[in-house]
Amino acid sequence: AQSVSQHNHHVILSEAASLELGCNYSYGGTVNLFWYVQYPGQHLQLLLKYFSGDPLVKGIKGFEAEFIKSKFSFNLRKPSVQWSDTAEYFCALLGSYDKVIFGPGTSLSVIP
Amino acid sequence: NAGVTQTPKFRILKIGQSMTLQCAQDMNHNYMYWYRQDPGMGLKLIYYSVGAGITDKGEVPNGYNVSRSTTEDFPLRLELAAPSQTSVYFCASSPRRGESGYTFGSGTRLTVV
Structure with missing residues (x-):
């Protein structure tokens, strides 16, 4: 079965706090993973992607994610969040077909 | 750069009515997709296409139809609208496989009453 789960439905942080959003996947093939962001009222935009190689991936706007194969995880991190990071974040997996x-x-x- | 253009942005339909959601991309992408987004459910794939003349069902195709007569256009047709089709619909494209990431349109918010 192919699936993606995200640990937290809603996270509230103060500005300058550190962020970590959890993502776990289930897939038996070669793993390609993504994080997308959707700002209020807007469409999804690609934050970062992992194909292979260095498991620590850096994306736009200071975000990074770490692929840990043994844990089937791809958590998103940012050292210090800003009010403008308020958004919905989607983890995604390139599955079959x-x-x-x-x-x-x-x-x-x-929160400012 | 227009990217992926969706029209209309908003629409209210009555139960049983039909409509077509338009999607066009100007990036010469072969792959195109239709997703619906419901609160707390993420995005569910409705239909996708890997090139002109080729379409296939996704996870939730019932109640929808698509066509892909050109590389640029990928319209989504709702034949008999039902309240369960109230959602936000996103069209997306990618040059080849999804590994390059998708380019999304701005979405169509549809309400069926």
Whole structure:
């Protein structure tokens, strides 16, 4: 079975706090993973992606994610969040037949 | 750069009505997708296409139809609208496999009453 789960439905942080959003996947093939961000009222945008090689992937806007194969995880991190990071974050997996499977999303609210 | 363009942005339909959601991309991408987004459910794949003339069902195709007569356009058809189809619909494209990441359109918010 192919699936993506995200640990937290809603996260609330103060500005300058550190962020870690959990993502776990289930897939038996070669793993390609993504994090997308959806700002309020907007469409999804790609934050970062992992194909192979260095398991620590750096993306836009200071985000990074670490692929840990033994834990089937791909957690998203940012050392210091800003109010403008308020958004919904989706972890995703490239599954069979070239289809991307999205997790349910984590809503992040950053309080000034 | 237009990217992926969806129209309309908002629409209210009555039960049983039909409509077509338009999606066009100007990046010469072969792969195109239709997703629906419901609160707390993430995105569910409705239909996808790997090139002109080729379409296939995704996870939740019932109640929808698609066509892909050109590389640029990938319209989604709702034949008999039902309240369960109230959702936000996103079209996306990618140049080849999804490994390059998707480019999303801005979405269509559909309400069926």
